[in-house]
Structure formats: C-alpha cells, structure tokens
Amino acid sequence: MDDKTRTEIEAAAFRRLQQHLMEDRPDVQNIDLMNLAGFCRNCLSRWMEEAAAERGVELSKEAAREAFYGMPYDDWKAQNQTEASPEKQAAFEKAFAENVGKDRG
Template sequence: MTESDFETVQIEAAVFRRLLQHLLHERADVQNIDLMIHAGFCRNCLSDWYREAAEQRGITMTKDEAREMVYGMPFAQWKAQHQKDATPEQLAAFEAAQKQHGG
C-alpha cells in the first residue's frame, strides 16, 4: 500500500465516522424507513455492509455486533429511544420506492 493509498483509506474512514456521528447524534430523528425511501439504504444497511467488510477480512462479527458499531449502542436500545412506528404514508412511499428501484 502506498502512502497515498493509506491516506485515502484514512480519509474514507474519517468520512464514515462522520456519517455515523451525523446519523447518531445530529439526525437520530430521521427514521430508517425515510432513509430507505429517499436514499435506498439505512442504518441497518450500513451495519450489514460493515459486517460484510469485516468478514472479507477474516473478522467474524454478528449482526448485533455490527449494528452496535453503527448505532453506537445495542440496536434494541436505539430502537426504543428513537424509532417510531412507520406511518401509512411512509409505508406507501417505501413500497413505491421499492417498485421504482427494483427492490
């Protein structure tokens, strides 16, 4: 790995940490369903990607461990503190988004 490659990895890691900080502390009010509707991914997707990347590097990680890395706390705790039931409008928008994007 060149020094430039190392710097790129460091920058990417910092950006990822900033995204998590933003989702955890600045926009915990944004529901996962809204992220899915508008961006096509949510916090759970990030935790799945995190676990997959770890496993590609030979690091075994459970779904719960990966979610705790992304949520900053056990998922059940985050869910109890921040997650609201999806509204009928959100569910309809999610279904429409899934159909539009082949999900």
C-alpha cells in the same frame, strides 16, 4: 494521494456520517432514509458486517449494529424510532426490494 491516506480519509468521512446520523440527526427515521436514499443506518451496519467477513473477521449482525449505533439496536429503536404510516411502510417495501433485495435484511 497514497492508499493509506485515502483509506484514512474515507474512514474519517464514514465516522463523520455515522456521527451525523447517530448524534446530530437521530430524529431522521431509517424508513425515511431508505425511502429517499435507498439505504439507512441498518444498511451501513450490514456493510460493516460484510466488509469484516470479506477480511475473515467474524462480526455478527447484532455486533455490527451495536458497533454502528453505539448501543444495542433495540435500545436505539426504543429511544428514537417512531411509528411509520402505512404509506411510508409501502414505500419502504418497494425501496428495500430495489436497493437491498428480498433475501436480505
């Protein structure tokens, strides 16, 4: 497989993951994704921001989140985010530190 085809396939798989998380399963909370898998929608938007920066393209945190979520992040949270239990919040703190790092977010 040539590099162009591989990149196109990877991009299509990413778009399908994005669709699944945003349209098919908006009920799955970011905190649950982070606690179970070590990443969430915000991580994916941050990875977009980082990939843009590596290529010299300016993409702010807010713009990356809006690009991933398909709307301003605060709007998505208001529509989809539920209150997390203290147990989930504690698990999140541990998962975030292990997977993202204390200095990122």
